[in-house]
Amino acid sequence: MEDVLRPLVVIGGSLAITLCIGWAVDWLLRRADARHPETPLWGLLRRCRLPLQVTVCTALLSGSYDKTRAKVVEAHSSAIGQLLALVLIAATAWLVVRVASVVVESSYARYAASAHxxxxxxxxRTQVTLIQRVVTAVVGVVAISAMLLTFPxxxxxxxxxxxxxxxxxxxxxxxxxxxxxxxxxxxxxxxxxxxxxxxxxxxxxxxxxxxxxxxxxxxxxxxxxxxxxxxxxxxxxxxxxxxxxxGTQKTATVLFHLDHGAPIEEMRDRLREIVQSSTAWDGRDWNLLVTDTTPSTIVVRALVTARDPDDAWTIRCEVREQMIAFLRDFHPYALPRIATAPAPATAPQPRRRPEREDHFARFDDTLSKDGTGRGRS
CATH class of the missing domain: 2.30.30.60 (SH3 type barrels.)
Known part of the structure; x- marks a missing residue:
């Protein structure tokens, strides 16, 4: 009877102590979180309850498993001690990584809430993320090294x-x-x-x-x-x-290749209407200028500012779409035309007649001039 009760008392006592410690720590963290709601550390530390309980339970079992005096335990005492040591090292590393992660997240959340x-x-955010990864890698390496050193x-x-x-x-x-x-x-x-x-x-x-x-x-x-x-x-x-x-502010540009007779002043007025009605414009600046010319077209540049690259892309598309529609509906002559029909064919040249045919042609002309219908001798 004693051989049965002693293992139950040792194992059950370790589990009971572990649950009591976990409950006490959770209760203290709840009170600290309610007393200091502006500090997210206490609420985040509650995530460490599971690795804490595993660490405490493994530590208690490592110190008391030999007190069970069970034949199975005594026969495999070395293997059980080795297994518990490995679990204890892994659980401790898990707890350290979780605590470090909680501290880093708490610091970042508090800074992000107060920063402008x-x-x-x-x-x-980038720095704390990499710090967290470095800590995890270092703790993992140390834990694996400690686990390997437990083997003789x-x-x-x-x-x-x-x-x-x-x-x-x-x-x-x-x-x-x-x-x-x-x-x-x-x-x-x-x-x-x-x-x-x-x-x-x-x-x-x-x-x-x-x-x-x-x-x-x-x-x-x-x-x-x-x-x-x-x-x-x-x-x-x-x-x-x-x-x-x-800074995230961006300047968007739109280029138009137009005819030399394009109405630049009316295009400026239309651009003003477009940017004032757009939610992507940040209100800083806009303009429209002729930036280049070629023998067949001119290059007109519309410049508009935006709050960020996404808004810059949006307002660039809006300006391009609405300005082309304005020119198409009211000033179609300003849009360049590209001739796609084939060039007219060259007029055919009269076929040159041979010399013999020219001789008879001159003879016929002479007869027609005489009016006699007979050739001269």
Missing amino acids: DPARVRRV AMRAVGTSMLASAGLVGIVAGIAAQSTLGNLFAGLQIAFGDMVRIGDTVVVDGEWGTVEEITLTFLSVRTWDERRITMPVSYFTSKPFENWSRG
């Missing part, structure tokens, strides 16, 4: 591994040169403020929005919902356009 500059908010065979070869660590490090550095380059490029992007999540960029002729930045790659969502994934080292080694850096 969207560009700085995107910059902080790994501890036995530790000395020889350290002795060859220099050579292995050189070989690994050469083999992982590209990966390490992307890693440092990701840190440079995060803290150098070169590109941020949410920025509008033009890369290799593709216009899109930066959707995700990791330590090794960057994802750009194009206007037609495609995703372009490229290494972050691209942004540190090649030029690219960042339309969001230094």
